[in-house]
Amino acid sequence: MAKRMSLALAFGLAAALWAGPASAGCDDTAKAGIDWSGCSKNHLILRGSNLISAQLAGTDLSTTDLMESNLSKAQLVGASLSRSRLKQANLAGANLEKATAYRADFRGADLTGASLVKAELDRADLTDAKLAGADLSKASLGRSQLVHADLKGAKLVKTYLARANLSGANLADSDLTNAYFLFTRIEGADLSGASGVTQDQLEDTCGDAKTKLPAGLKPSPDWPCPPSE
Numbered sequence: 001m002a003k004r005m006s007l008a009l010a011f012g013l014a015a016a017l018w019a020g021p022a023s024a025g026c027d028d029t030a031k032a033g034i035d036w037s038g039c040s041k042n043h044l045i046l047r048g049s050n051l052i053s054a055q056l057a058g059t060d061l062s063t064t065d066l067m068e069s070n071l072s073k074a075q076l077v078g079a080s081l082s083r084s085r086l087k088q089a090n091l092a093g094a095n096l097e098k099a100t101a102y103r104a105d106f107r108g109a110d111l112t113g114a115s116l117v118k119a120e121l122d123r124a125d126l127t128d129a130k131l132a133g134a135d136l137s138k139a140s141l142g143r144s145q146l147v148h149a150d151l152k153g154a155k156l157v158k159t160y161l162a163r164a165n166l167s168g169a170n171l172a173d174s175d176l177t178n179a180y181f182l183f184t185r186i187e188g189a190d191l192s193g194a195s196g197v198t199q200d201q202l203e204d205t206c207g208d209a210k211t212k213l214p215a216g217l218k219p220s221p222d223w224p225c226p227p228s229e
Helices: 002-027 199-203
Strands: none
Touching: none
16 A cells, blocks of 8 residues: 555656646746747737746747847747737847747847848838848748848848838848849848849839949839839
8 A cells, every 4th residue: 555655656746747847837927048938928918028048939929018028049939929019129149040920010129140040020010120140041021111120241041022121221241142022122221232132133122312232233224113112
């Protein structure tokens, strides 16, 4: 009898240790280094939270208010940020590879040096965002707003930028090799030091007299585009 009770207690303790951390982690209060990997944290108000180096891979943060939060160096691989509010948030050095951020609000957010490889950012608002040195290779930014965004030294190789608005953006030293342009607005944008830009790419953009181009390239004869495009 005593032996059976000891075995039962042992199995119970083992089960608690195995199941405890996974279930408890999702209920833990926001803090630096928190592990919410795969947790459902959508429709929450987490404004101003300290989530430095947080483990958020696969986490559902859709429609969550993360304005002014510190997510620097956070791991957000495959996370859902659709319609999330990240205005003025600090995401410097964060990993958002393959994250989904449809219509997310990143206005004024700091994404310096962040990885957004293959991220889905269609219709996201990145107005005034800091993306210097960020890697947006193969990311989808269709119809996104990048007005006055700082993309200096950013990697935009094979990035989808159809109908994106880069008016007034700083693209100095950025890499636009094989980036996909279609009615992409670059009025007043600085591409003078960008690499990988071709004349064929420019033919599918909407620029104006204030657009700065790399040496040897010229404005499209179709500039400026009608406002509706």
